[in-house]
Amino acid sequence: MVAVIYLVKAQGAPMEANMRVTRQKSAENRQKIVETASRLFREKGFDGVGLDAIMADAGLTHGAFYRHFGSKADLEAEAVELGLAMSAERVGAKSLGEYLDAYLSQQHRDGVGAGCVMAALGGDIGRNGAGPKRRMSAHVRSAINRFAGWIGGPDAAAARRRAIATAAGMLGALILARAVDDPDLSAEILAAGRAEFGGETP
Amino acid sequence: MVAVIYLVKAQGAPMEANMRVTRQKSAENRQKIVETASRLFREKGFDGVGLDAIMADAGLTHGAFYRHFGSKADLEAEAVELGLAMSAERVGAKSLGEYLDAYLSQQHRDGVGAGCVMAALGGDIGRNGAGPKRRMSAHVRSAINRFAGWIGGPDAAAARRRAIATAAGMLGALILARAVDDPDLSAEILAAGRAEFGGETP
DNA sequence: TGTACATCAGTGAACGCGCGTTCACTGATGTAC
């Protein structure tokens, strides 16, 4: 009985070739999925992109998704992780001013998919699971410490306060610059942020 | 000429014979829907709340929704509008420091549903329609102007730069304080924002 | 003032689509011998 049903299904849906890949290729595919998701989530939000679109963008069909991840939430967590790792790794800045200039640049403002995870997904993460939220907290903490080290000075408490204010100002300025319609106002916000928070080229 | 005629007609006929009489209860229900939506959207995001939940919270069934609004997007726009209007109206602050203390208070941090629309829905609005985005731009502009007026001083350009940085810093500090897990760190972020953005003598 | 009718906000079922998830099946890869 069941065999008959399967037979009918198979007849009605002729399949095409091109199947199993090497383990290396599979690992590459998995990495591609996470990278694609990390970009698309930042651009459109967690709820703004479906697994269908992610898998298609990665060059696969949606069915293969569950060979790599247990759920969409798992992918979200990995995508956030990758975004944070890349942003931390990308920091080749030697000073606060250098970092500030990169963070409040027009390239970063326009490159949401490759930019700051906090600015792009902060709201979504706050409403979602505790896992990404805890990871994000650690990221904020390390950013504050890095900034405080750059700021330096005799008063450590004052440097830390200033570091926190600088981190907040950078984040807020980027979000404002992205939220505003007028390109002139947007550029003005970026410039004001660079100038007021210690950038080197105001 | 034609435009004048239309204008006169519109002004002279606030209640035409064909227009239905506004019923008190219906108007109250509509207002209740917008208020509920404005709160729930801020708490859970546009995609985090369904019309079902909004209507139920407002004490109605979901079917009645389309007697008042054309679509969910329309309600989103009105909910943003109401949130911005209330936040602007609520500003009874006489100085930047007074406003800053209210904005970076623990009450505001914990009261997302009644708080700053930009902090709660900035990301969603940026990805959505142009209508709310334009409205948000005007709001940002007026906030900058208000801050610049409070800051004052002989150098108008410097005051404006400082106003922009203050607006960005307040927004970023609130978002960071909400995103962080550790209550102590969260309180520290709020305190640092109040101290650093409070003016020349914090 | 009362009666008959029209209006329309609200109800609850139903529809349709999107999307996360599952599943039977494929066939080249990787392994055992």
Added chain:
DNA sequence: TGTACATCAGTGAACGCGCGTTCACTGATGTAC
């Protein structure tokens, strides 16, 4: 080294649920006479 078999990443159809939207219907409200 070659052969047979087992594995499993990928495919595409299908499922199920949620949610935005539609609709026939209700009955109280407002209006006409």
